[in-house]
Amino acid sequence: MLHIKIMSPSTTTPALAFRPLYKQVVGLITRSLEIGEWKPGVALPSEAELAVRYGVSQGTVRKAIDELVSANLLIRRQGKGTFVATHSDPDSFARFLCLAPNDGEPRPVSNVPLACWRAKAGADVARHLGLEPGALVIIVRRLLRIGEDPAAFDEIYLPGGLFSELTMDVLNSAESSLYSLFESRFGVRAIRANERLRAVSADKVSAEALQVAEGAPLLLAERVTFTYGDKPVEWRRGFYSTRNCHYHNELG
């Protein structure tokens, strides 16, 4: 495959049109990931092969891969190869769950689907998901247990177009995380998310689900999840009971 070293200096933005070669390679690799040329979990061609394919040096390919690794899209394993990141690999993709037990003891996390239905998107859900108001959305309620304790009660809004075959049966058949299910069953890969946290009082429904008193303080996490190209694919409101757990965050 050929590449274009000289950027056409767009007349509107004369000097800003410069785009380094390795950035172009980033774009090409990302595109291949997006269209599924390399599936989650499998190895990419070696750096040397990619260098030939894109007509650049190995160093340039390396720099491109560096960027995709730090964006968590790829994983390097020395001596083995470079792999497409996947939510099925617990090591690499438990990073969207920020809840941890207070005492530090690791506990099994279990996923309890409660309900799944269709509805028309309201104004705010449509806005977050980039849909027309009234578009079809799928709503999932689920409980997350950490050890024995109910820790999170989530209401999850998904674009109907991407998840049309999602049902309670599908949810119940999922052995691991939801994102892993989205990836393997619907080809939707969650890349990054923006989360907003607030403290609220438990309403009746969430109090019951989390087995706390109505009015008890809960952590409300509202999350928009994105896939390639910053396309939103999930809007989620999660109520977290922080009696035995906390939300952890690293600043730096």
Next chain:
Amino acid sequence: MLHIKIMSPSTTTPALAFRPLYKQVVGLITRSLEIGEWKPGVALPSEAELAVRYGVSQGTVRKAIDELVSANLLIRRQGKGTFVATHSDPDSFARFLCLAPNDGEPRPVSNVPLACWRAKAGADVARHLGLEPGALVIIVRRLLRIGEDPAAFDEIYLPGGLFSELTMDVLNSAESSLYSLFESRFGVRAIRANERLRAVSADKVSAEALQVAEGAPLLLAERVTFTYGDKPVEWRRGFYSTRNCHYHNELG
């Protein structure tokens, strides 16, 4: 300055003793930052000079600096140089404040010191700060306003040894953030922090400070802040009122 390319293969861990050259350069630069050879805000010697100084190629120095840049210890500015990161630069170091107004309108953040006193460290504070129980700690209470709204009420515990001259007068003289004050006045540079969030009910003191009803839900953020060498330098409990603000976090 000379460098050692061949690692003495420690007899206890034969094969694990390999340490790449650029990692050693990272260590040397970090050490210079730590002992204050280059102060916050000033430029480092050029990459070429550092290459000569450490007896390595410029590429190796670059790779070392890459790592320190992504750890937020250094900042590159093309055409100008590489600079020591500083909390005084609002661009680079507002990153410890995760609170933002709900409507997205940027508002001025103001810092209102309320109290400052000495005490002996209790068991948990001592543990978080790595001190002996009973060691001298300085406790600061302050209010953070975002626009006109009281947004955060913080109780901050500092090791007495590092901040011995901290008083209300010093706090009142600070024009910008606390971490900026720590850096310029006490030579203590906050590098990273671990934060744990919970939802709690407002007690009388924090309710009054934040002008919310007693029992209202608040976001409690407990933070340990570290400097070079993962040494803890601050333990903080902050109560956030999330009526007009939220805590934002990027996952991915």
Next chain:
DNA sequence: CAGTGGTCTAGACCACCTC
């Protein structure tokens, strides 16, 4: 052993900033 990623080098050239 061969294949992979990881390190290191030396040198050329480019983009950006300042004087």
Next chain:
DNA sequence: AGGTGGTCTAGACCACTGA
């Protein structure tokens, strides 16, 4: 014009993995 960081190359060698 002269300095800085930023890109790109080609090649050598090292560390890790697995057959």
